[in-house]
Amino acid sequence: MNLYNKITEPTLLLNKQICLLNIRRMKQKADKNNVQFRPHFKTHQSVEIGEWFRQEGVLSISVSSLKMARYFAEAGWDDITLAFPVNIREASQINELAGKIKLNLLFIHEETVEFLDHYLENQIGAFIKIDAGYHRSGISATDKKQVSKLYRSLRNSGHIQFKGLLAHTGQNYHAASKTEIVSNYYNTLEQLHNLADTCCSNQKQLIVSVGDTPSCSLVDDLSGVDEIRPGNFVFYDLMQYELGSCTPDQIAVIMVCPVVSVQKDRNEVVIWGGAVHFSKEYIHHKNKAPSYGQVVELTKEGWQWTGNNEFLASVSQEHGIVKLLPEKIVGIKPGDLLGIAPVHSCLTANLMKGYLTLDGEKIDHLNGKLKR
């Protein structure tokens, strides 16, 4: 109760216990399958939460920007994959970081290999980014000619060491069922193995790297994979719950927002909590209205999932409109707090720039560390 009394503004509440369990469960799954665990830190972007991974024996990580790589390198992480197509405009910063840690980058184009090989003084590792059906970035898994060419280009490079093939099965975020997610996973894996066998057959130790949160959560047998890179599982969120990747009690973060207006005739409250807190990511709710978050019940110990048809129905810059059940709206007044599970915890954390644990401890986020 003391915790909530101190909250005056939109706050990202973190249940550390749930978060630790999420980390441990995924690490154990990787260990059981004898798979390298390289969690994606873009979800939490926190040095402190990174330490919780380290305590579980995690030593290698993924990030989504060079700034994030530098942030974690400063915190002692020395084996980092920047899981994003290489941006040659940052060649100087890449070279600098590669002089300090083991840095892996993602390649799609030969000209990028040539440019960096010529530019770099320090060694980097390289993965070929394969598009296994998501159609965002990467060489199409069907384009063996291009994969072979890029592989040869990397093998001929002096400063770039080829490591393996990497894919992100992002189409899982549009999957209609758990079965489809599992099927997408095996399909990705098959394509990567096929490419490894046909395009990179003379490579001794080729790493096959996969791992979005939905497939890493739903697939138990990870044989045939060398490395997984899930990120969102550290917190999960409403989207993952809708996909079937997690149960409600595995969601480790919620937003806590002050009520500033009550509109009883519409069963709505206005909260201080909008697009600059939640992001504008939404899912389509079962009644077809878009939902920007699911209302949970705040308790003395944290929060409780209700599954009620109560949700964040719209967000503008600072305002959010929350639909509540008629029986719930009765007792609500301005100054009360509402708990809301976010749709996409990565984007919400990125906007909130920090966390508050149930014990009242403040936890860092890269975006909260900007200097004047």
Add this chain to the structure above:
Amino acid sequence: MNLYNKITEPTLLLNKQICLLNIRRMKQKADKNNVQFRPHFKTHQSVEIGEWFRQEGVLSISVSSLKMARYFAEAGWDDITLAFPVNIREASQINELAGKIKLNLLFIHEETVEFLDHYLENQIGAFIKIDAGYHRSGISATDKKQVSKLYRSLRNSGHIQFKGLLAHTGQNYHAASKTEIVSNYYNTLEQLHNLADTCCSNQKQLIVSVGDTPSCSLVDDLSGVDEIRPGNFVFYDLMQYELGSCTPDQIAVIMVCPVVSVQKDRNEVVIWGGAVHFSKEYIHHKNKAPSYGQVVELTKEGWQWTGNNEFLASVSQEHGIVKLLPEKIVGIKPGDLLGIAPVHSCLTANLMKGYLTLDGEKIDHLNGKLKR
């Protein structure tokens, strides 16, 4: 050219000349109509850009959070309306700020008036927030009984001085035509005057405060209004252009993003520029696909609107997929830069945390000022 050579990451480019013209045009319109100009600073959230307003003679502003109010108060702004329903959880900070500057707050509920009147030691000004058809927050303009009650409650308060009636015609953002925007504006105004006459007839100087960017841009005759509070007009954006509030050459900010992958067979490039840079705000493009931004042509002097069917078609956390014309994709390679006009400049600025002018000058944003 030098400017672009230095850009290594997603950058929010600001054309100061356009921005100054946008400020001057709106200030002149307010002056011509003898209307108080109280621009909303939530769009730019910048002390430096605030100074550009001051140079035009602006002395009173609107903000959307107490943090923002404090930020601008520290920069010398001493007449601030926090244009958001009052959050009584911040009563202590409200009292503190009210001891330093002229602070106006928005009221909807009597219990909030009672609570604050009891709590405050310093004087604040108060507006009654009226819902004139947007249905986000405020007392419905049709509920004269409630407006009268709140008005009496404010008049009876010792620390809260009633100032007037305030509305935000947010439904303009869903308007189908310029005519509808103008009609919404006059409708709001009529409702506010009606309430002023019937509910607050014994108030000597009642301020009628309106002013979203679409209506303030499209309505020339502002008679009958005491105060306007537009914000977005300082930059405008793609959404305002689609609404008809601005011309393309009045858009003062674009994103500049590095190309990291080219997919010629799909006429797509992947840029470093995603939801954490643009936000996930989108408009429905004329060909029915959602657009998260409109491609513009980068020139030596800045950028140029083309109106081509080239747009940011999807965003994930750090990635953006841009659809280009076949003739434009031919010459593009990784490491090039793309210019993209954002859909919603307020949210993009909030995420980017700073600006770069065409002269290479860095401009502050509240979010870039966080301290360790």
